[in-house]
Amino acid sequence: MYEPLSEFDAGSPAPSSSPPAGQASGSWLQQTREELALRPRLVVREPVPVTVLAVQRYLGESSGYCYDVTLWDGAEQDTWLLAPELCPLVHGNLLRCGRSVTIRRCSYRYLEKRLAAGLVCVDELEPGQEQGSPGELPLRAPAGPLSGDRKHYLPLWNNEDPYGDIWRRGGPGQEPSVDVTKVCSLLKLEMTGLSKITLPPLIVRVMHKSRLRYFGKAEKKTDYPYQAYFEVADHSGMMSLVLWNSLCPEWYNTLQVGNVVLLQQYAVKKSYVCRTHPTSGNAQVKRLPSLEICLNPRDPPPKIIILSESKVKPEWNLPAVKYQFVTRSEFGDLPHNTICDVIGLVIYVGRCERLRRRDDWEDFWIYRWVQMIDGTSEQPFLLEIFATSQPDIFEHIIPMSYLVCTQMRVIREHPGDISYKAYLTTTNESQVFITGHHKGRPYVTNEKVKSYIKWMKNQNEVEIEKKTSVGGYQPYPPTPSTFAKYCNDRKTEEILNTIGELKTIVQHMHYREHKRVAVQGIIAACAFVRNVSQAKMKIKEKGAFKENLSGRFGAVILHSPKRAADEVNI
CATH class of the missing domain: 2.40.50.140 (Nucleic acid-binding proteins)
Structure with missing residues (x-):
C-alpha cells in the first residue's frame, strides 16, 4: 500500500508481513497514522479517497497562515496539518469542506515543545469530487491548532469575526446589591482617574459597540490578540471602554448595546487619539475624550456584571440609546x-x-x-x-x-x-x-x-x-466613463496591465477576491450572444434562497500589439 521515500527511509525497518493494527478497524486514516510511526515519510501507493469535514486556519509561527484539515474515511476521522505548499488549494477554494481528496504523500512531524506528541502532515494531495455533508456525523476537530503555540482558530475568510466555541455568550450572572453611594460618575473619573490607585465602581449603559480587531502577528505570542471597544455612558457623559485579549472571547458576544453594566477592578489610561468614534443619536450625552476605561485579563482582573433592566433605578439617570433613522x-x-x-x-x-x-x-x-x-x-x-x-x-x-x-x-x-x-x-x-x-x-x-x-x-x-x-455580481461603483477618471481614482492600485500580466494576476487571486484592473489592446473580434435566461431567484426553501444562475455572455478577444496570441474573455 505504501512506498517509502528512499532518501528518508534508508535505515527504516522492513515492513511487517502482518497487516497494520488499523486494518481490522477498517480505518484508512488510523492505518496510515500507525504506518507513519515506522516510516515518517511515505508515498501512498494505493491511495483511498477521504472526505474533508473541516478546514481550519490559524496564524503560523514564521509568516503566513497554517491550515488543519479534518478528514473522514467512512470509519474514523482525524485532523492533519496541511503542508505550506498546498495552502493555495485553500486560497482558491479547491480544498473545502464536503469535498473528497486523495492523499498521495504524507509525513509525520514530532513536536519538540509537546512531550510524546506529533502530527501527520499532508505533503501531496489531489482534490476530488464534491461529496456533500456526511449526514449527522459530529465533528471531532482538535481543541486548538496542531502546530505552533496558537490557542485558537481564525475564521477561514477574514480575521474580524468570532469563530469557535471560545466565543461564548454568557448570561447576566448573579446580581449583587449595589451601594450607589460608592459609585463614581464618568465625569469625576475623568478628572481624578489617573491619580487613583483603587478606582471606584461604575454603573454605565452600553451606547455603541465596535467590530472586533485582530492584531495577531507571527512574531508575537499573545494567546488571544483581539481588541474591541464600546462607548459607555452615565448621566455625566460618555467614555470609551476597551476590551483586550482573552476578555474578548469571554465578553464580546455578551455585551450588547443597551446593556447596563456594573464595572469593578478596571484601569484607565489616556485615550487613543486615532480611534474612530460613533456619531451619537443622543445629543444630550457629553463626550469625555481624555481617558478610556481598559479591561485587561489581569492587572487588575476586572469584574463585569450585567444588570437586568428591572434592577436599573430611575435615580441613576442613565441615558437612553437613541438612533438617527432616515427614510x-x-x-x-x-x-x-x-x-x-x-x-x-x-x-x-x-x-x-x-x-x-x-x-x-x-x-x-x-x-x-x-x-x-x-x-x-x-x-x-x-x-x-x-x-x-x-x-x-x-x-x-x-x-x-x-x-x-x-x-x-x-x-x-x-x-x-x-x-x-x-x-x-x-x-x-x-x-x-x-x-x-x-x-x-x-x-x-x-x-x-x-x-x-x-x-x-x-x-x-x-x-x-x-x-x-x-447572488450574481453587483458592478458598483461603476467603471468611470473615461480613462482619465479611472487613473484619478484613489482606489485603483495599478493603472494599466498587459494581457500577459492579467493572467498572472488572476492566478494569484484568492477565493471571492474582487479586483478591478485595466488592460490595453486592439479589439480584433467582438461577438454578441443573446442572454437565454436571466439570473433570477424564485425558490424559497426552509427560510433560505437558492440561486438559479444561467445565461450566456458575449466574448471580446483582445490582441495585444506586443503579444498577438494573448486572449482574454470578459
Whole structure:
C-alpha cells in the first residue's frame, strides 16, 4: 500500500508481513497514522479517497497562515496539518469542506515543545469530487491548532469575526446589591482617574459597540490578540471602554448595546487619539475624550456584571440609546459622510466578496452588496455591508428579511456624475440585525421603525417577493466613463496591465477576491450572444434562497500589439 521515500527511509525497518493494527478497524486514516510511526515519510501507493469535514486556519509561527484539515474515511476521522505548499488549494477554494481528496504523500512531524506528541502532515494531495455533508456525523476537530503555540482558530475568510466555541455568550450572572453611594460618575473619573490607585465602581449603559480587531502577528505570542471597544455612558457623559485579549472571547458576544453594566477592578489610561468614534443619536450625552476605561485579563482582573433592566433605578439617570433613522425619501438630501441608521425590506443580496487589505497580503475585508426598500420612495437603499463581527447575521441576510443597519456612512464620491449613485457603507461601529434578531433591541421603540412595520403590514408580500433576487455580481461603483477618471481614482492600485500580466494576476487571486484592473489592446473580434435566461431567484426553501444562475455572455478577444496570441474573455 505504501512506498517509502528512499532518501528518508534508508535505515527504516522492513515492513511487517502482518497487516497494520488499523486494518481490522477498517480505518484508512488510523492505518496510515500507525504506518507513519515506522516510516515518517511515505508515498501512498494505493491511495483511498477521504472526505474533508473541516478546514481550519490559524496564524503560523514564521509568516503566513497554517491550515488543519479534518478528514473522514467512512470509519474514523482525524485532523492533519496541511503542508505550506498546498495552502493555495485553500486560497482558491479547491480544498473545502464536503469535498473528497486523495492523499498521495504524507509525513509525520514530532513536536519538540509537546512531550510524546506529533502530527501527520499532508505533503501531496489531489482534490476530488464534491461529496456533500456526511449526514449527522459530529465533528471531532482538535481543541486548538496542531502546530505552533496558537490557542485558537481564525475564521477561514477574514480575521474580524468570532469563530469557535471560545466565543461564548454568557448570561447576566448573579446580581449583587449595589451601594450607589460608592459609585463614581464618568465625569469625576475623568478628572481624578489617573491619580487613583483603587478606582471606584461604575454603573454605565452600553451606547455603541465596535467590530472586533485582530492584531495577531507571527512574531508575537499573545494567546488571544483581539481588541474591541464600546462607548459607555452615565448621566455625566460618555467614555470609551476597551476590551483586550482573552476578555474578548469571554465578553464580546455578551455585551450588547443597551446593556447596563456594573464595572469593578478596571484601569484607565489616556485615550487613543486615532480611534474612530460613533456619531451619537443622543445629543444630550457629553463626550469625555481624555481617558478610556481598559479591561485587561489581569492587572487588575476586572469584574463585569450585567444588570437586568428591572434592577436599573430611575435615580441613576442613565441615558437612553437613541438612533438617527432616515427614510429613503430623506436619504437624497444627506451630504457625503453623514452617519445615519436605516431599516427596510431586503430585495437583493449580492454574493460575498473580499477586498485585499494593504497591511498583509493574506488578510481581507469581506463584504456584500444589499438593496432594500422602506415604502417611502421608488428607489431602494444601496448598502455596502462589510462583516461587522456578526457572522450569524451577515451570512444569513436573505431577500424578504427586515434589515436594520446602524451607524452607516453616506458615500457621495462623484456628486456631479449621474452614473454614480449615493450609497451607504458600514463603519467600525456599525451593527446589523435581520429578522429573528430584533427582539429586545433599543431601536424597536423608534417612531420610524414603527412606521416601517405599519407599512409592511399593508403590503402584499407575494408581489414584493416576485421582485427579489439573490447572488450574481453587483458592478458598483461603476467603471468611470473615461480613462482619465479611472487613473484619478484613489482606489485603483495599478493603472494599466498587459494581457500577459492579467493572467498572472488572476492566478494569484484568492477565493471571492474582487479586483478591478485595466488592460490595453486592439479589439480584433467582438461577438454578441443573446442572454437565454436571466439570473433570477424564485425558490424559497426552509427560510433560505437558492440561486438559479444561467445565461450566456458575449466574448471580446483582445490582441495585444506586443503579444498577438494573448486572449482574454470578459
